[in-house]
Amino acid sequence: MSDTKKNEALGKGGELHQHAASPEGRLTSNQGVAVSDDQNTLTVGPRGPQLLEDHLLREKITHFDHERIPERVVHARGYGAHGYFQAYESHAKLTKADFLQDPAVQTPVFVRFSTVAGSAGSPDAARDVRGFAVKFYTSEGNYDLVGNNIPVFFIQDAIKFPDLIHSVKPAPDRDFPQAQSAHDTFWDFVSLIPESMHMLMWVMSDRAIPRSFRMMEGFGVHTFRMINEQGDVTLVKFHWRPKLGTFSLVWDEAVVINGADPDFHRRDLWNAIESGDYPEWELCVQAFTEEEAAGFNFDVLDPTKLVPEELVPLTPLGKMVLNRNVDNFFAETEQVAFCPSHVVPGIDFSNDPLLQGRLFSYLDTQLSRLGSPNFHQIPINQPKCPISNFQRDGHMQTFVPTGRVANEPNTLDDGAPRECPKTGFSSAPVPEAGDKMRTRPESFADHYTQARQFYRSMLDVEQEHIAGGLAFELGKCKELKVRKRMLGHLKLIDEGLCEDVSKKLGMVGMADDIKPAAPVRDSEPSPALS
Numbered sequence: 001m002s003d004t005k006k007n008e009a010l011g012k013g014g015e016l017h018q019h020a021a022s023p024e025g026r027l028t029s030n031q032g033v034a035v036s037d038d039q040n041t042l043t044v045g046p047r048g049p050q051l052l053e054d055h056l057l058r059e060k061i062t063h064f065d066h067e068r069i070p071e072r073v074v075h076a077r078g079y080g081a082h083g084y085f086q087a088y089e090s091h092a093k094l095t096k097a098d099f100l101q102d103p104a105v106q107t108p109v110f111v112r113f114s115t116v117a118g119s120a121g122s123p124d125a126a127r128d129v130r131g132f133a134v135k136f137y138t139s140e141g142n143y144d145l146v147g148n149n150i151p152v153f154f155i156q157d158a159i160k161f162p163d164l165i166h167s168v169k170p171a172p173d174r175d176f177p178q179a180q181s182a183h184d185t186f187w188d189f190v191s192l193i194p195e196s197m198h199m200l201m202w203v204m205s206d207r208a209i210p211r212s213f214r215m216m217e218g219f220g221v222h223t224f225r226m227i228n229e230q231g232d233v234t235l236v237k238f239h240w241r242p243k244l245g246t247f248s249l250v251w252d253e254a255v256v257i258n259g260a261d262p263d264f265h266r267r268d269l270w271n272a273i274e275s276g277d278y279p280e281w282e283l284c285v286q287a288f289t290e291e292e293a294a295g296f297n298f299d300v301l302d303p304t305k306l307v308p309e310e311l312v313p314l315t316p317l318g319k320m321v322l323n324r325n326v327d328n329f330f331a332e333t334e335q336v337a338f339c340p341s342h343v344v345p346g347i348d349f350s351n352d353p354l355l356q357g358r359l360f361s362y363l364d365t366q367l368s369r370l371g372s373p374n375f376h377q378i379p380i381n382q383p384k385c386p387i388s389n390f391q392r393d394g395h396m397q398t399f400v401p402t403g404r405v406a407n408e409p410n411t412l413d414d415g416a417p418r419e420c421p422k423t424g425f426s427s428a429p430v431p432e433a434g435d436k437m438r439t440r441p442e443s444f445a446d447h448y449t450q451a452r453q454f455y456r457s458m459l460d461v462e463q464e465h466i467a468g469g470l471a472f473e474l475g476k477c478k479e480l481k482v483r484k485r486m487l488g489h490l491k492l493i494d495e496g497l498c499e500d501v502s503k504k505l506g507m508v509g510m511a512d513d514i515k516p517a518a519p520v521r522d523s524e525p526s527p528a529l530s
């Protein structure tokens with residue numbers, strides 16, 4: 001049997017039946033031996049000592065002792081569901097990605113929604129960013145769109161990610177607070193990183209407390225590339241639009257809900273799917289060329305900036321429907337491994353320095369979270385097309401390749417997998433040159449204009465919520481110098497916002513004088529593309 005066929009067979013699942021799935025109804029040990037008594041351990045006499053010999057007790061307890069795997073270092077609390085994606089029409093002009101060609105094809109997907117900062121047991125309705133990760137099981141391999149519900153991010157460079165996360169996680173000495181209220185460390189860090197100001201406006205807004213996963217937008221955040229059959233390259237930003245519209249909770253509701261039902265979001269998704277009320281999203285892109293991007297007044301490689309929709313409108317690509325809950329939370333939702341570097345032919349990366357760091361981080365962390373380089377063999381992670389290569393062995397290997405050849409090229413195995421120069425994944429042939437350096441481009445220096453645009457685009461009540469969120473969260477920060485620094489940033493975003501928050505904190509006139517790295521522009525709309 002060729003490796004390809006074996007791998008296909010493996011995809012259908014092994015012979016291991018656990019729990020109620022045993023066809024014979026026999027309770028067995030992990031060695032398949034029928035168990036005669038699962039209630040009592042082996043002892044000497046009815047009241048005597050237990051015997052080390054009791055292999056059934058030891059097997060059961062040992063397995064239980066090792067049930068937990070590490071939670072994700074971020075996005076630990078999440079909830080997943082299955083569904084499908086269907087393109088509205090062929091998008092061959094934009095990309096050769098197979099799942100975007102034929103409107104008759106439904107591509108299976110698995111989606112995991114998550115909070116970022118809290119641990120696996122934290123409440124659902126925390127003020128936090130939400131992860132929106134989609135695995136498309138395409139005919140050409142798995143494509144993961146690992147996004148968030150907010151279109152921008154806190155930092156511009158991956159090297160700051162560990163610092164950002166350390167600042168928001170429980171402090172190392174006291175291990176609190178837990179993703180519900182502000183941290184001195186978080187406000188200290190972000191107030192020293194002005195690039196986070198745009199994201200902070202979103203995180204302090206209602207967007208950070210969604211009403212439901214079903215009523216949440218999703219964003220790829222970074223600029224990606226699409227490549228068509230002719231080799232034409234287009235830059236894109238990904239958007240998920242919920243069919244139900246975008247709705248939020250207000251803070252007071254969230255606090256009550258978190259106390260009464262910390263599982264509010266997962267229960268809502270589960271119930272909707274169980275009752276046949278399947279949630280839907282529309283996948284859209286903003287598509288533009290390198291030349292058009294060069295004319296924008298921000299850099300499309302900077303993940304703290306969004307591309308305004310007045311500038312580049314959305315092109316709908318297709319719809320996603322979630323219509324099946326998981327059979328087993330651990331096997332699917334916990335063991336699923338999303339990775340931004342899982343792309344298919346027709347989709348490629350940009351030089352966004354945050355994205356480039358992410359391309360390394362996910363596989364690396366999953367090696368320790370899932371414990372083996374063979375975690376792609378776990379059913380939820382397996383592509384629904386054959387895998388054929390010569391990677392071999394390793395912990396928890398379950399493929400059983402046959403034959404003596406495990407190298408490529410070879411002339412000893414006619415049935416061996418070969419490269420596919422025409423149809424295989426290839427990167428966009430983008431010219432690159434330059435000196436090695438550690439620096440930020442000038443084009444990344446404006447940290448306030450889009451933060452201001454966001455704040456000023458809000459309704460009065462939404463602006464009140466942002467000011468209220470900031471005052472509440474900063475009110476939990478004990479460090480006066482940090483509060484003053486933050487007020488200084490708010491002054492650059494909007495003087496009215498700064499005044500409002502200063503009043504609520506009893507700190508009028510105490511904002512630091514922050515010198516922006518680049519002039520802050522008023523919210524003039526950018527000219528639309530023709």
Ligand code: HEM
Nearest residue numbers: 072075112131132133147148153158161220221357361365
């Ligand atoms: C999860 C790293 C930025 C979205 C994770 C995980 C790591 C990580 C280590 C845990 C993965 C796992 O255990 O399976 C990073 C790094 C970033 C970064 C180093 C910046 C340099 C972002 C951004 C987004 C994002 C900008 C959104 C566009 C997600 C999502 C998950 C995740 C949705 C959860 C996936 C799931 O549900 O399993 N990230 N991340 N991350 N990240 Fe990031």
